[in-house]
Amino acid sequence: MNDTITISYEHMFRLSDDCGIFEHAKLTEPRTENGYCVDDVARALVVAVREPEPDAQLLAVTQVYLDFIVDALSTDGRLHNRRGTDRTWQDEPTLEDHWGRALWALGSVVARRPDLAEAVLVHFTTGARRRSQWPRAMAFAALGAAEVLHAYPGNECARELLASASALIGPPTRKLHWRWPEPRLDYANAVLAEAILVAGAALGEDRTHADGLVMLRWLLEVETSGDHLSVTPVDGWSTGELRPGFDQQPIEVATLADACARAYDHTGDQRWLDAVRLCEAWFRGVNDVETPLLDPVSGGCCDGLEPTGRNENQGAESTLALISTQQQARRLQRAL
Structure with missing residues (x-):
């Protein structure tokens, strides 16, 4: 390992705009025509809130990523995944991997952003009441549940989700x-x-x-x-x-x-x-x-x-x- 690990968010910012983070790139330039997906926006939100010393730009994109995921969440707990450059959703909400990653990201916000925790916990709970048939989707969701329990040790919804994920895997x-x-x-x-x-x-x-x-x-x-x-x-x-x-x-x-x-x-x-x-x-x-x-x-x-x-x-x-x-x-x- 290097003596000092320097993390650059420059390319993450290059791929991001005021809606989300573009999924694909041609070399270093975002392929805007391919649009966005919750899978990547959720990953981006996780790394954004993990940074212990965020600057103003990182805080700004954190809010962009969070808004994207909340907008993808349906009232029944499923999520859209794919979004076009016209900002419309291109698929029906499901419980596939992006659902699990979204819960991981929301749980990460609950654990690491006390100023947002209570509001975001409501959205986490909406999704966490559902169960996916896919082990990896449930595994990612379990990571979010563990984050929620770190902040709210008595949260039964998160505990039940963890138990379900363990049983499925x-x-x-x-x-x-x-x-x-x-x-x-x-x-x-x-x-x-x-x-x-x-x-x-x-x-x-x-x-x-x-x-x-x-x-x-x-x-x-x-x-x-x-x-x-x-x-x-x-x-x-x-x-x-x-x-x-x-x-x-x-x-x-x-x-x-x-x-x-x-x-x-x-x-x-x-x-x-x-x-x-x-x-x-x-x-x-x-x-x-x-x-x-x-x-x-x-x-x-x-x-x-x-x-x-x-x-x-x-x-x-x-x-x-x-x-x-x-x-x-x-x-x-x-x-x-």
Whole structure:
């Protein structure tokens, strides 16, 4: 890890306007014609409220992102995801991943912005009464519920959501070669382990918490090659398939950094701190093709690691994954 981790929000600001954050970019320029999505606006809101020393510009976009999510929320708790440049919603409200990420973001505001907490808790509660059939959607929602419980320890809606997420994700198998609740690794895998960790901790279920650590320990081993990360590619992975796989996505590394930082907070075990450092180093080129994805000029992150280099486009998901990982690495570094 660098001695000093400097986080740039420049590219995040470049991709943002007074409505939200544009999903895609051509190199460093936003592809405005592709519009916005709650998935990325929620990610942006999480990293915005995580910053302990926000400047005026960051505070301004925080409000933009929050307004976007509140506008996407329907009265029955489902959310729109896709929004066009004409500011109209282009889909029907659902309970897919963007719903979970929105609850994560709203919960993060509740926990980290006391001035907004009570008003935003109302919106969180509207969404948190619903349940998704998708484990990752529920896992992201669980992270938001854990944030709410940090600010309001007696909040039953958040506790019930955590319990539902834990039940849907389930425990890892007892097979030593596959300590995971799914038959195949997919995307943003570590969020499942982190959700089990937070559920176990918040609900006082030691066995559940231990299951989360087992899952995360196994995933970290699978996604490590020698002295660097070699993460699950975009098409997923199962036993017997070739490694390394491509294209590797920054979001996979960011979710791993979040989960390992959480595990370190819970246990103080050095292995988790070392893992967060591996995640931060992956963006700087300590990876399968020794290619940095961090662009020090733009402040952005390239969209994927490929067999011969990187995808040069710098969209919102990738840049926010970089910032999120740097935030965790910097936070733990400062705590030492």
